[in-house]
Amino acid sequence: MKFALTILAAAGWLAAANANAVIDAATLTGASTPLQTAQYGVRNYSAPVTIDGLHSPANYMAAPALPVWRFAQADPTGGVLTFERQPAPPNGWHAWSRKGAVLVTGGGNARADRVYTVYNGQQLIAAINQAGNEPKIIRVIGHIDLRWSQNNTVFREYTSYRDQKFGGSISLPSNTTLVGINDAQGRPARMTGTSILIGGELALSATGDEQSDFKKWIADGKDGDDYPTWTRNVIVRNIAFDTPWDVNPEDSANAYADGITLSRAQNVYISHLSISDGDTPDSLAGSTNKTRHDGALDVVRGSDYVTIASNVFNKHAKTTLVGNGDAGRAWSDEGRMHVTFSGNWYDGANTRLPLNRYGQVHMFNNLIAGSTSTKVADVKFEGGTDARYRSNMLLENHYYNFTGLKVTEVCGKAIKGKDFIGFRSSGHIFTSDKSGTSAIDGQCGYAPPTGNNVWTPPYAYALQTAAAVLTAVPASAGAGKLP
Template sequence: MRRLVLPLSAAVVLATVTPVQAAPDPGRQVLPDGDGWASVGAGTTGGAQASPENVFHVSTMAEFREAVRGDEPKIVHVEGTIDANTAADGTPLSCEDYAVDGYTLEDYLAAYDPDVWGWEDPTGPLEEAREASSAVQARQIRVNVGSNTTVVGVGEDAEITGMNLRVNNVTNVILRNLTFSDTHDCFPGWDPGDGGQGNWNSEYDHLEVSGSTHVWIDHNTFDDGDNPGSELPEYFGRKYEVHDGLLDIVRESDLVTVSYNHFDGRDKALLLGNSDGRTTDRGRLRVTYHHNHFDTLGQRAPRVRYGQVHVYNNYYTVAGDLYEYSLGVGIESHLYAENNLFDVRDGIATARIIENWGGTDIVEFGNAVMRDGRGRLEMVDLVRAHNAANPGRELGTRQTWTPQYDAKVQPVHAVRALPRRVGAGRL
């Protein structure tokens, strides 16, 4: 047999290696068709069409604030940790740096102690100093995102801490692969009439979507960082609460998809619609929550007013002393809860998963309960459990709408492994 010998030039050609294709830029990714309410119409594309000069890599508060402003298409890559409590020159800022007009917490506590002041609302120079100090902090930590923007974390450790990030009266925004941590209020106010025993009320959600449309919030982590609520002190017999919500969607916002996020350890977590009296929310607040881990939250996962809200394939860790409820059925809400898994611990009753906040109906099916993170799944009728435990506050099951943008709905047993696939660093 003759041996075929190739010319050297041919051998070189055969040995040529095809170059490895670069991984696609997640900043150019858009919301897939059929993926929740934010996919309606033209969908949600964020800054996917940004020109090269509008693609930014940022690592400081000043760079971030500048990069997200304006409505031209833009992609903002967050590298490392951006701490909102940082001056323009990089100097760390503390609560004392925001205090003005002689405000101190010690003086405030002494002045408005109910044993001294009584149970009237705080007034006078010290309350005015608290409000003025709060305004100073707000100017520092509040950042507004412009329309047609994608903000995406680079790698596994991109973090935004201490910031009140607002998607406010804009459209077409994508936020992905970020850890939102410890947005704390340095100047909570004492409200003696709140809840019968008084409460400390704080400003600043980690993320607030207000008056905005077409927003995709995906693969993020929301937590309290090194300032967990369980370690906050008590004053006047009530917890000195320095946090508000993790993610609030309010004031006529519409067409939002919230997917594959980890919401961790907060008392009041996700509010949808901020007032019973805001009737302009009717026909809006259409939001999809899917494949999220609602992890040891106290309440509001979510609490719903007015909106047509699809909650499906989420994993709930129902545990802890703070737990009150998961699904809040508020005024004129149209909540559709499908194929969610509730990992119920600490002897918490299934009847507590739903709470009636002035609503009339909730559609729920395919939901299951697992006890203490193990064992078989038990299919459960959440409305029946709620109604049996709450005579006089029963909910109906009338269906007022049918979800259409639900391409990713899975059987409930598929949700069991979800906690390993959600949150920042898991894209």
């Protein structure tokens, strides 16, 4: 019933909108859109080597073994589709573009022979390579880990940075719906030891340069949205993601492998994921070479029109970047990075909720829970929303539920910023063992934006009270919550 109502709501939105202004995001994918998949998902088992002074072989450390992998061999649904063809709802930045309103369909229009059910990493890679940029639905059942091969019977740890970077990553092309299917016990599909890449920053030719090519395109008066290397129209839903353990990070403080990375991607909808370090948190690395995870879900390198909704982020340090650089990224990020965060539950995520550069970010009805007093480093809260260089943020009706944090410390800890061009924050509730319950309104002392830096989301959305968020978000967020 929930999905039927959502589909009806999307249909109603389309009927109410100017039909000429609503674009199926699949039509934005041109024939020139490149596939970036061939180099990924293929192991090379190379030996660790130092690269540009980083990734020293001495820093290599295999991931701790998981207590169990929950592989599957059968489809509990019998192959019957329920929500897989559903388009993304229209209540976020993903449903917009410079050309007007957009319906993100992912692979919802896939032919029957482009609907795949996969049980291991090799089947997932094969499905992507066969379908290419055609609309495709990939249904994940059980447990995917690219370190396993031969139908999940042979395990080999990543041997180096290069082996993990390429052999441990899956690149999703345009017009893809990637969804997890709950098992008979209601447990969601799970992915471990694997990075998901949506898009990539490419040059126009094998001998070109991604930065100079894009700058020349703009200098020639061409529309940046027509630059032919975008990945568009992607939906990811209902999967538990364990962010990958980096076997050979850059150094002791900086890992490389992310959980999910959007890079030069547009019109992307990500919902009902549970993302954490799983059974291999950084603390298992000990006091030396201690950083083994990078971002959980990063939106970078000019990506645009993205919504991250109804997910759970837990037990992870560097949770989310929107924009991964300051002035050096203006050529790709200025005027882009429109991202919505709604209905997410941050529970034991350490920091970057998100850290935002350049982004015009709308956050509403999120639940942020944590502890600044816990001795468990893997879940200790260090910092929340961080508005940085040339960002412009609108925060509405969050619920902050903490231990160890005083209400007088919220500004500067849970909500902070500098060098932004716009920041508005209102309607929140804060509870803590140190402060009881308090309403939080206003700008945390920051001057409100003026002139062109004041904006209103172009999409409709239902704003709940902060009080409602405390129960509504845990009831609906995360993997396994879809019927």
